[in-house]
Amino acid sequence: MNRRQFFRNSAMGIGAAMIASQFPLNLEAATKALKKPLGFQIWTIKDQLIKDFAGTLKMMANQGYQSVEMCSPPGYISSGFGPLVSMKGSEMKKIVEDAGLVLESTHYGMGELRENLNERIDFALESGQKQMIASSFWLPKDATMSDWKKAADELNEIGAKTKKAGIQTGFHNHHTEFEKIDGVLIYDELLKQFDPDLVKMQFQVAVINIGYKAATYFNKYPGRFISAHLADWSASTEKQVPVGQGIVDWKELFEAAEKCGVKNYFVEMNPETFKESADYIHKL
Numbered sequence: 001m002n003r004r005q006f007f008r009n010s011a012m013g014i015g016a017a018m019i020a021s022q023f024p025l026n027l028e029a030a031t032k033a034l035k036k037p038l039g040f041q042i043w044t045i046k047d048q049l050i051k052d053f054a055g056t057l058k059m060m061a062n063q064g065y066q067s068v069e070m071c072s073p074p075g076y077i078s079s080g081f082g083p084l085v086s087m088k089g090s091e092m093k094k095i096v097e098d099a100g101l102v103l104e105s106t107h108y109g110m111g112e113l114r115e116n117l118n119e120r121i122d123f124a125l126e127s128g129q130k131q132m133i134a135s136s137f138w139l140p141k142d143a144t145m146s147d148w149k150k151a152a153d154e155l156n157e158i159g160a161k162t163k164k165a166g167i168q169t170g171f172h173n174h175h176t177e178f179e180k181i182d183g184v185l186i187y188d189e190l191l192k193q194f195d196p197d198l199v200k201m202q203f204q205v206a207v208i209n210i211g212y213k214a215a216t217y218f219n220k221y222p223g224r225f226i227s228a229h230l231a232d233w234s235a236s237t238e239k240q241v242p243v244g245q246g247i248v249d250w251k252e253l254f255e256a257a258e259k260c261g262v263k264n265y266f267v268e269m270n271p272e273t274f275k276e277s278a279d280y281i282h283k284l
Helices: 003-009 013-022 027-034 043-051 053-062 074-079 089-098 110-115 117-127 145-164 186-193 205-210 214-220 250-260 271-283
Strands: 038-041 067-071 102-108 131-134 168-172 199-204 225-230 232-234 239-241 264-267
Touching (some): 043 271, 053 089, 067 264, 074 110, 089 102, 089 117, 102 117, 110 117, 117 145, 131 145, 131 225, 145 168, 145 186, 145 199, 199 205, 205 232, 214 225, 214 250, 264 271
Parallel strands (some): 038 067, 038 264, 131 168, 168 199, 199 225, 225 264
Antiparallel strands (some): 232 239
């Protein structure tokens, strides 16, 4: 099950001051709970964002969010991001910060990282990004474990180049990586194949619906995870629900994430869950 299927089936300084002025939640209390800004991934609201970039970001800041994770416009043209391709990195950075948010992380396709890495690094630096996340390898369903390992090695090479520019490369999982090939879990093999220094992991908490807990991996692999996509799941309705209303033990997750060295948290669920999720996390 890929990200689209999951969602379909599931139905600081100046920036901190700006955030605090835009919504009633207490920023200091929020950082005590997470010890990091609360962010969101734009994928599930991409259509709205593309139509009104600044307005959508301000709306999310008003709902309690402090950071945003983008998708690379050139790499996501086929998903409708064409109107944002002409936006310069400095322009994007200003619009994000004017909305009271920070931009440190963006998703990139393997194709653009493979073919246009220098250009993407320049854009990342110009827009203030600290993390470039490979959103997927997009390997075919019949890919062998050797294919997965080769892709991991390629991302290691990409990570070496971004590191020289001061940017951390990361890898985002979907449900696919939690499938097995000849009885071996793909995700576990990727952790073995990635260079721990060159490629950090971004854990998709949504895999809780197939039995895999983020906290388990954070505790088992300290230092390997740089960020997490937050989602919750109701076992009774078998649908995603706002953070705090499902089966994820969030206290356990955030404690493990802090010890593991996670730097960013991004809620990524259906739009109607964003506000309740932010409210819950801010009150932890």
